[in-house]
Amino acid sequence: MRTKFSTALPVLAMGLLLAGMKVSPVAAQTPAPASNNAAPAYPTGTETSLGERIAAILADPAVARAHWGIAVTTLEGVPLYGRDEAQFFRPASNAKLFTTAAAMQLLGPETTVPTEVIGDTLTTDGTVPGDIWLRSDGDANLSGVAFPYVPVAGESGPPADPLKAIDDLASQVAAHGVRRVSGNVVADDTQWTWEPYPDSWAIDDMLWDYGAPVSSLSVNDSTIALTVHPGMHVGDAVTVTQSPDVGFYTLDVQATTSAAKTQTRIHIDRAVGSRTVLITGEIAMGGKDVEQLAVSDPPLFAAQALRSRLLAHGVEVEGVARAAERASTVLDSFSRQAHEPVPDLPGPGMPLHTVSEVCNDGCGMVLARRVSPPLAQDVLYTLKESQNLHAEQLLHRLGRVYGREASGAQGARVVRQFLLNAGLDGNDFIFYDGSGLSDHDLVTPRATAMLLAYAARQSWFSLWKESLPIGGVDGTLASRFKEPPLKGHIFAKTGTLGESRGLSGYLDCASGRQVIFSVFVDNHMPGVSADRSAMDKIVAAIAASE
Template sequence: MKRFAVCCALILSIGTTCLPANARVRHKRHKPKPLKVQVATLLKDPAVSRAHWGIYVTRMDGKPIYAMNEAQLFQPASNNKMFTTATALALLGPETTYETKIVGQGVFDGHAKLRGNVVLVGAGDANLSGRTLPYVEPVDRPNPAPPAPDPLRYLAQMADQVAATGLKVVNGDIVGDDTLFPWEPYAEDWTIDDAVWGYGAPVSALTINDNQIKVTVTPGASVGAQATFSLLPAISYYKIVSDIQTVGANGPTSIFYERLPGSKDLRIYGTIALNASPDVEEIAIDDPAEYAAVALKAMLDARGIEVTGRARAEHRLPTDTQGLLAVSSQPVADLTQRAAAAAANPAEKLLASHTSPPLEENLVVTNKVSQNLHAELFLHHLGIAVLGDGSTASGARVVRAFLTGRVGIDPDDFIFFDGSGLSGHDLVTPRAAAKLLQYATTQPWFADWKRSLPIGGEDGTLAERFPKLPIKDHLFAKTGTLGEARALSGYLECASGKTVIFSVMVDNHTPRTHADRDTMDKIVAAIAETN
């Protein structure tokens, strides 16, 4: 036994001290194929080879690492939000807030009676809703989740303030006033299909619950029975015609929603399986200012305030005749904010108010979950703040001036018709996205802005992508999906420990497939592996 131990010790001694250094076992990281080779191989796949691809990778200082079609134009989809939110954070500032007011306009008889209108004045607050702010990372959210707050809670709080003034009778209307912005509910080339759904909700300075209604369809009690539905908020606004049949267990669940533009008639039809979970959809509100007025009128009534008139909206129609391209291409001499000019109304009395969360909190939500409406509100606020005009064209003009004048992006490298990327007219080059990402790293607001980007495998629109190391938690990027276009741009921590900037865009991929997304994710993995 002792002899065996001595032999083992001798072998160990030889293994560690007697072998030449070059004979020792070494663990080397596998040397990957060059990025150019890997990308070429990936794009040969017949499932993606006919699509139009653009890729640009740089160091953090902007020095190019890899480029393919980087100067060609692509639909950015929600990559557009990067440009809008960066401009908003830089020009409006992280602490900016907006105050929604309820005022009485007319003649008061003491505190109890008003001969005139109660006006809910929209200030472009994106978060008059049940959303919890600041944004909470998924890992920090309570499990199980607590009940969601009332989506009309802030409107209810303001109704309480009105009741506390002693007002009892309103001989007039309840008005939803969104005249801060011109009434341009949809930007150019938003599709008619999108207008039904919450993600395509109309833009209004008086935004309520993201300008959408949650519709929940539940199977009937037996096969052949009509399914039931419920609305949240439960406000009578749409006339709903429902014809949803309950079919056998494991049968097809296929539910359709139809509403013509400008119509209050919402048709829901199809089938739902007897054992199916409730089907939940977000449906856009046709006129958010009118909807808010309807909701406020019901709340005042519930608080014992008699309203003799009706609930209605007050809009300001656009008057510009030049068109977006002509307006947005005009230079902006000064990108600093203008002083707000408040129009004083001597017959106006403040009854209630609500102040929004700071801009930076809304910005995180906007980029994390890719909230289209909120990005559009940023665009309109930029027009108001810099040019004194909250139109889509003025907002686009400010964004263009910022991107070309301060960021230094080539004016021919982009054109934006909106703030969210829903417009099919939006175009951008991968090198423009990379240029913005590089510029942001040099700015005092960079940490706040980067914090708003989805994290691979963790949260937002990247929660289900890149679920494993080495990319999980090492990718900070904005997604984009629109029709047959997809984009992903951001910051990537690579195998070497260095961080690179990248933008990958694809147009004209095969409809209703995910092959392009899978290939895009493999390209990102190749970038991480080779840098």
């Protein structure tokens, strides 16, 4: 997960206050009952050779003032080394380990979800009287990404059509014989509750792709790419294109062209609630700047995308694109919901719960239908790319299947019960979202190690482990651990959020055995990477010692 700061913060912050959004403080979290299992004792300090080497690494003045937490265990969960392993750290994207593990066990690696286009009826002349509806139960991959997903380093050829999935649906509608829609194209998001931003997300994240709002209808990961091209001469206006361009954002372009080889400084701003994007600054002649923006209203964007592709396939649409959304009906606070037990959560090997299809009997005529890739494929994409939105959608799906509604709070409730059932101490973790973008999320290294040990005993483990970035090979670890003996021998989830960083996973050691490790650092010096270098040295020390 990357963190990017925008000059839009003052404007966005005012807009958020006006919108009446609120953030629940961590202090409101209800203390949780501890697990019946006592936490195992970890060897600490410098009495072991590994502890001595780690102490030397962390004595470096560049990292000595940061807060470090480390847990190392066998694959079975037997502690080998610990340093502040029982203290809280911000997990950042290591939170995705918890969300995806719960999804693999409770939803199942092979489960899929449907997306449908529905109309009331179809006349003999090919007219759908009234509206047509786009509905989904949370297919996160309504995009141009090819599945099964294969991470490719470097250039991967020309970009795919970002609206390919929507185009496929529009093509089916036309093939069904539809020639005209007399009403609107409505994206129906009422399968889930409308809460686009998880509790305690930072306001300055909402502008960018990694802070895309959550919806059951997410087209192209609810992202639009803005590409800025310079003019022919110094002082010329720049050219800005959107992809995909379905008319969602209006661009106010005030940026200009600067001399070749000068610094490019492009600034993007958008007020909360506005669909006008302001582009200022300057770009050097011969340069190019690409910015990935979040779509502020995913259901409306989905409706616009479908309407545009219906027109492209020769289907006349007389109405406009609209969105239908539904507020939560659960009145309890996030904290109270998240701590409510889920008594019937199935354990390993037990039958899984399901939900009804998107279109039940009597809801209309299905004009097009798409089935998502299996959940295990989405988990692979989510972990390799550290995709925040997909993790949040998995959280909502868990809430829909096992909770009271498809919401972040109910998803957090299900994940919490899953972790308690797995033997984790309820006082060792606090999650406000599924991706780790919330800086109110807290977890201990020992809880993370315990989750990894639990996962190693499950039937879905091999698929889940393969989804983790591999050191020096792919995903968010492609540029780290690029040399032997670690290249290809570390399978771990990265995490970065402000001055916090994490790395947790599985490690092949020089001894031939595989161990579990979890390393977190909080409050490191801003704007430097010394903490990441120290973290990598710690992993190397673990591999050499064990």
